[in-house]
Amino acid sequence: MSVKDRLQVGVNGVLRPFGVQLVRGFSTDPLISPFLPARQTIKRATAAGLSVGDYLDNYSSEPGATADTVSAMLAASGLSEAGAVGKVLEIGPGSGRYTSRVIMALRPQTYDVYETAPDWVRYLRGEFPELTFHPADGHTLASTGSSTVDLVHAHKLLCYIPFVTAVCYLDEMARVVRPGGTAAFDLITDDCMDSQMTKTWLAEPSRGAIYSVAPRDWVLQFMAQRDLELTGSHFVPLSGGRTELLVFTRR
Template identity: 55%
Template sequence: MSVFGTTRDGLNRALRHFGVQVVRGHSDDPAIQPFLSARKTLTAARRAGISVEDYIDRYSAAPGATAESVDALLRLADLGEHVERVCEIGAGSGRYAARVIAATHPGTYEIYETAADWLPRLRSLPNAAVRPTDGHTLSATATESVDLVHAHKLFVYIPLVVAIGYIDEMARVVRPGGTVAFDVVNEDCLDDAMTKHWVSSRATIYGMISRSWLLDRLAQRGLSLLGGHFVPLSGGRTELLVFRRA
């Protein structure tokens, strides 16, 4: 069985109780990871009588994590009530997008998402502009053109080289004075409890990036750290890092 198949089957066993199944996206690129089926996730949330945001937070063992992440981003970035252009990578169900749009009222909200079945929901968001995606770059977004570019619960799952490529792209597209935000598992996330849990559960689906290395790399690209905020991840936590472009 392939690595994808092994990972998929393990995830599906864990998610069966919630009526959710992992399936392959429309891209054949092996660097693009599995995602949650829109139809099954929406159906399960409706049956539970809760929002998609609350449903995904709940099965991830992190109730309220979406709101917490967005609130931390807005507080650290001090974006105000209006920004002209926002870009999100891996918007998925749109749970982060909906909150950011409601708070900042962007004129354009660019979205890169490889999961075709979530696209109709994403296109229904106010001022959404779904961009063609290759799973590696932000090629449809001009250099220094966005006020905020962000990603959530994405770089913890994709291969390191793909995550680094996306982070470099975020540095490219953000305008001077703009904000870059994303969460990663780094050395500061790995406390003893989280490490023991991952070892005992053989949690092999998460990737890690060195915090100090990452900050140095982004500093070379004109990005300074505004602050960080730990947010829940199933079995542990990630750190949301927020940067300002000089």
């Protein structure tokens, strides 16, 4: 262990009772690297002559994937009429590529977000001054009241985090959505694991290592126990495979 590492361990030992720790400013950890840094991403999008959203579509999925995902989500939700939605909540909006399309389609009265990345929060504040930001702890929606949200959604987030953390978010989404409202999110379910995706992961194990796979039937049962009924699903392209968008309505 280097002197720097020993120092970090010692400082973190002092800070641990306060729930705080030091981390490196840059990490090559494959579990962290999929969440792209804002400055670098914006710079590359500009150099490519693309919006940040279009750049990310090309980088991690395929052109038009974001628009298709939002269209599928809204079609399954029944929340397609602009101005008829009171509150939307998005978990992990990142670049805002889904945010912008949902705002354009629904014109909600309020749009709340939970984002853990400070660099993307700064970017979002500049691009979307109408957003309401809440403190994000990475597993709850603590600032949002129960049964208060018309649409709560998350995209390209739950497939990257540990499944137990994803389950915490699913429980919270079920809590905050109102009766008749919609909860939507994408996961890598077992239905996503077709032969091509399996071949890709076997050929390049590092690709699969950054993802978390969820048991589809278990997720449906978990949501049903919280009065959420599946009303639609849609496969979404992902680098090295695909995710499944699941759309639920609260009974």
